[in-house]
Amino acid sequence: MAQGSNFVDYVKVCCRSGHGGSGSAHLHRDKFTAKGGPDGGDGGRGGHIILKGSTQHWTLLHLKFRKHIIAPNGEPGGSALRSGATGKDEILEVPLGTIAKDAETGEVLFDITEDGETKILTPGGKGGLGNWHFKSSTQQTPRFSQPGLPGQEQWIILELKVLADVGLVGFPNAGKSTLLSVVSAAKPEIANYPFTTLVPNLGIVGYRDNKSFIMADIPGIIEGASQGKGLGYRFLRHIERNSVLLFMVPADTDRSIEEEYQILLRELTAYNPELKDKPRLLAITKADMLDDELEAEMAETLPKGIPAIFISSVAGKNITQLKDMLWKAINTEA
Structure with a gap:
């Protein structure tokens, strides 16, 4: 299986909610009553299609092959004012950071960001009213009831924007995957050529006192990514949801x-100017190649206004200090 083939961040599904059940036009009859009044119950509501946030899912893979999501219809009303059963809701669990869009108009309907959060994607049809609702002084025995309302059918796009505390931003080969493999239990594919990382890799980084934060290694930027070159928009979308951006430039x-830092920043802000407002840190990677003198010389030329640190994932240089800086930035942001 190719790397990342099980990371699915985009699915298009046809959602059809249930029709409402029709109301009953029953008139009360028993062995003592030959001509009783109306006692038809209401029809049940059709099943909704509901999205529910779940921390158990990281991708939309489980929905990739479900092209049609169909909720059952509501049952018709019965005699003796019995209401019909409601159609069972179809609940789709999705990872946090999932956005629902109308496939035809592109309109964003809502997003799911919390565990257990539920939102109705496609509402079921309302059940029809039974004939007893229509009884009046002038109409003692209405012999009609309401039909249920039809359900809805719509094509929906579900898109995942990875929710992480720290997003790693850098050109291919900047050492992002290596850093992630060192600070977390994630096992990204690592090699020295562009686009080894074809999908975001997520890792949980353990911190002091059993605290932790989530780090996302996002596929390498190439110049022109904001115009859709390389992996373009597809990966820039994931950076939008990170609270702190760690820029990585190799020594x-x-x-x-x-x-190099300015080019990265330019690509990000060309795609979405709001990304400029996120807290940023700079890590100069592969610093085990530098001696103290060269490092001091390079430190003089670093970009102004951004906290920077020289690190080496392989040699373990300044990794703890980097975690401290990230933790502080995440919590300042929070």
């Missing part, structure tokens, strides 16, 4: 660190 970059 052996061909350009200056300032230059």
Whole structure:
């Protein structure tokens, strides 16, 4: 199985909610009553299609092959004012950070961000009223009732934007996957060529006193990503939901660190200007290649106005200090 083939962040499904049951037009009859009044019950509501947030799911893989989601109809009303049963709701569990859109108009309907949160995606049809509702002084025995309302059918797009505390931003080969593999139990595929990471890898980073935070390694940016080059929009979408962005630039970059950082920042803000407001940190990776003198020299040329640290994931250099900086940034943001 190709790397990441089980990471699904986009599905399109046809949702059909249940029709409402019809009301009953029954007239009361028993061995003592030859001509009783109306006692027809109401029809049951059709089943809703509901989205429910769940921390048990990380991707939309479980919905990938369910093209049609159909909720059952409500039951018709009965005699003796008995209401029909409600159609069973169809509940779809989705990972936190899932957005529901109308496939035809592209309109965002809502997003799911909390565990256990439920929202109705496609409402079921309302049940019809039984004939007893229509009894009046002038109409003692109405012989009619309401039909149930039809359910709805619509194509829905579900999109996942990964919710993480820290998003790693950098060109391919900046050492993002290596850092994630060192600080968490995640096992990303690592190699020195562009687009090894084809999907976001998530890792839970353990911190002091049993605290933890979530880090997402997002596929490497290439210049022009905001215009859709490379993996383009598909991965930039995931950065929007991270509360802190950790920019990563390797010490052996061909350009200056300032230059590489500015290109990354430009790509992000071209895609979504609001990303400029997120807290940012800068890690200069592969710093085990530098001696103290060279590191001090490079430190003079780092971009201004952003906290920076030299790290080496392989040698374990400054990893604890980096976690401290990230924890502080996450909690300042919160």
